[in-house]
Amino acid sequence: MFLMTEPVRSLAATGQSELSFREVVDTHKRAVYYLALDLTGNHHDAEDLSQEVFIKAHKALHRFRGDSGLYTWLRRIAINTYLNKKRKKALSMMRFFGDDETAGETVAQTPSPSQLAEGAVLRSHIDRALENLSPRERTAFVLRHHHDLSIRDVAEDMEVADGTVKSLLHRATRKLKTELAHLHADAGGR
Numbered sequence: 001m002f003l004m005t006e007p008v009r010s011l012a013a014t015g016q017s018e019l020s021f022r023e024v025v026d027t028h029k030r031a032v033y034y035l036a037l038d039l040t041g042n043h044h045d046a047e048d049l050s051q052e053v054f055i056k057a058h059k060a061l062h063r064f065r066g067d068s069g070l071y072t073w074l075r076r077i078a079i080n081t082y083l084n085k086k087r088k089k090a091l092s093m094m095r096f097f098g099d100d101e102t103a104g105e106t107v108a109q110t111p112s113p114s115q116l117a118e119g120a121v122l123r124s125h126i127d128r129a130l131e132n133l134s135p136r137e138r139t140a141f142v143l144r145h146h147h148d149l150s151i152r153d154v155a156e157d158m159e160v161a162d163g164t165v166k167s168l169l170h171r172a173t174r175k176l177k178t179e180l181a182h183l184h185a186d187a188g189g190r
Contacts, residue, residue, distance in 0.1 A: 021061070025054055028071055032078055038142040039082045041127050049085075053078045076157050079139055083158075086135035122183070129179035133172050140168035141176075 032053050037046035056077050057064075064073055130138055136158070143154045144165075155165045 021058055024057075024070065028074055029054070031071060032074055035075060035078050035142075035147065036082070038146045039078070039139060041131060049078060049082060052081055056081065072157075076159075079143070079157050080159075083135050083139060125180060125183060126176075129176050132179055133175055137168050137172040137175070140165050141172040144169055 029050065033046055033050045036049035036053070037043065040046050040049055053074060057074055060077075064070070068076075130141070133141065139158060140154055143149045143157060144151070149157070151162050151165050151169075155162045158165065
């Protein structure tokens, strides 16, 4: 994936030992990929987003000051890249009408085949519901609830005020409840 091996000198300046960019990628690629998967909802787009994050990080490495952790910096790059892509796609869709996006498969890891099937169905409902959120609502929801970040950390990563995050989370939760209400009704009828 990445063949860059020059030392990450700006990291050495922050008190960390000198690392190669390859080591940075190896250390953080899994976390960046899973964040990208949560944001995009499918494996193909998550791989593309992850690759783009590390390319941007490599190009901007000289600007990393060490004010935050390296993963926090990479996470911020991922969020901004995702939101920018969504904005561009929305503009493109308004101009050309109708770009079809399909969701990737998510594999539940439960022991029983029936639990596996139920989990896959539930996950597909949740994934579809998440697709109906705006990119900013989805980002706030994923960071808060899938990655357990505080409101403050989500606000910093999204570069917005705490109140904006709370508002985004409130709208996202309200939309998700509406989208998933049929699941609760189905479970009550059993």
